[in-house]
Amino acid sequence: MKLERLISIVYMLLNNEVVSASELAEKYEVSPRTIYRDIDAICAAGIPVVSYQGANGGYGIIESYKMDRSLLGSFDVASLITVLHSMSSIFDDERAMETVRRLQTIQKNDQLPHLSMDMGSHRxxxxxxxxxxxxxxxxxxxxxxxxxxxxxxxxxxxxxxxxxxxxxxxxxxxxxxxxxxxxxxxxxxxxxxxxxxxxxxxxxxxxxxxRSAFEQYRWNDHKEVVLQFSSEALARAMDLFYESDRSFNPDGSLTVTLKLDNAASEQWLLGVMMSFGDEAEIVAPIELRQALRRKLEKMLQRYREA
Missing domain, CATH: 2.30.30 (SH3 type barrels.)
Structure with missing residues (x-):
């Protein structure tokens, strides 16, 4: 509990110019004498705490120890915090979280997060x-x-x-x-x-x-493919083919035009189209339509045998 309190006191001092001993004692529900001992322990750890006298006196950390607020704008700070939070959740990285805490010392307290990111922390x-x-x-x-x-x-x-x-x-x-x-x-x-x-x-x-191998061949010769999705399949089609050319038709269906770069991509697309069932169709090229038909016939034969 003491260690957690010491860490919390450090970041409170980093976020404020001056904090009185009585304010710290009230916040952490300890006596002012305990706060004095905590400040001594923080100084012994190498963190430069300064004591200010007078009616508005208290404790603070020298400015040269803090990260300069002029180095980064509020947008930069918020964006870095968001990215580091996401990375630390994936890699369980205490060093990233330490950087987040340092950045939070130069972030305005009333600043609301404008960006959220999850790169797969649940996996x-x-x-x-x-x-x-x-x-x-x-x-x-x-x-x-x-x-x-x-x-x-x-x-x-x-x-x-x-x-x-x-x-x-x-x-x-x-x-x-x-x-x-x-x-x-x-x-x-x-x-x-x-x-x-x-x-x-x-x-x-x-x-x-x-550029990865994927990016190196993505601009080579391609096979243009035209797909059509019914109005009941719009949401998933929009998610899967976000970077392709898309246009809505008068009946509410969606036409997607994309380019395939190799045989592996063709096999991937055939699998995707099969997952849409009767809500999607390969319009062109004809050879890809025929390839999908052969797959469907093979699948149907397997279920007939069952």
Whole structure:
């Protein structure tokens, strides 16, 4: 309880110019003598508390110890706090929370949050993998895992992790793959049996590329696809195809035009369209319509056999 009170007193002093001993005693429901001892303990810990005399006297922390308010605007502070809160919830990072507390010392007390962010703090197993990988990156520790590649093959990989990247609503690991002898990017959600090895690596790695493999081929030759969704499927279609060209039709349906870049993307789209049932249709190209028909016929045959 005393430690919690000491920490709270420090941040109260950081957020105020001067706080009287009687005010602190009333807030924490202790005697002024206890507050004097707390201030001595805080000073002994290396935090420069100054005593001010007079009718409006009390305790404060010297300005040079506080973060300069002029360095960041209120919008910058609020945005940084929001992002750090989200990251700390995923990585269980006390260092990030410490930075949040320091930033809160220069945030106006009456400032309401204008931005909220949750990057998946509820995904316990997923976040545990992220924490393991970040620890491995920090310690330069070799990592082993099984991975489902784009061909739906389960393969074992041994890598030297370099960095984590969040993009396209997913986390990726950029690493040097010992199995392939080259740099590779792995999607975290496709990893299983993730294990940190006792071995440390000494290799000096190049920085993560500015563009991932996904981004490098997304602007190459594409196949244009036209989809149509009924008015009963608008919400989900809007969520899934947010970055595609979309237009509403007089009957309330939605037409979506997008470009596919490889066979894996085609298979993904066929699965998505099947999940819509009779509320969606592939309008073009004809070969993709035929591919979906073959899948549906194969599925129907399987259920007939049952």
């Amino acid at each position: 316990v197993t997923y976040n545990e993998s992220l924490r393991k990988l970040r620890d491995a990156i920090t310690a330069k520790q070799v990592v082993r895992f099984d991975y489902i590649n784009g061909k739906n093959e389960r393969v074992a990989r041994s890598v030297e992790p370099v960095s984590l990247r969040y993009q396209h609503d997913a986390w990726y690991l950029f690493s040097y793959c010992r199995t392939r002898g080259d740099y590779r990017e792995f999607k975290i959600s496709r990893m299983t049996d993730l294990l940190l090895q006792p071995e440390r690596y000494e290799r000096r790695h190049e920085a993560s590329p500015q």
